[in-house]
Amino acid sequence: MNAQELRAKTPDELRNELANLKKEAFNLRFQQATGQLENTAQMRKVRRDAARVKTILNEKANTAE
Incomplete structure (x- = not known):
């Protein structure tokens, strides 16, 4: 995304x-933790997507003020 x-x-x-x-x-x-994860890069992608969503939310909150 x-x-x-x-x-x-x-x-x-x-x-x-x-x-x-x-x-x-x-x-x-x-x-x-259980050793079932095959694609470890997926963790990084999800973390970055979450940070991106937080950034956009903060931008929207700051422009609303």
């Missing part, structure tokens, strides 16, 4: 996306 796609979403949609990314990150950490 890229920043342009995220900027087109509403803050509520972004919060839902962030919640989904956090759940996915938890599942990936669990898989890694």
Whole structure:
């Protein structure tokens, strides 16, 4: 997902996306702990996507003030 796609979403949609990314990150950490994770790069991608969503949410909050 890229920043342009995220900027087109509403803050509520972004919060839902962030919640989904956090759940996915938890599942990936669990898989890694049990030795079932095959693609370790996926963890990095999910973390970066979550950070990207947080950044867009903060940008939207700052422009609303």
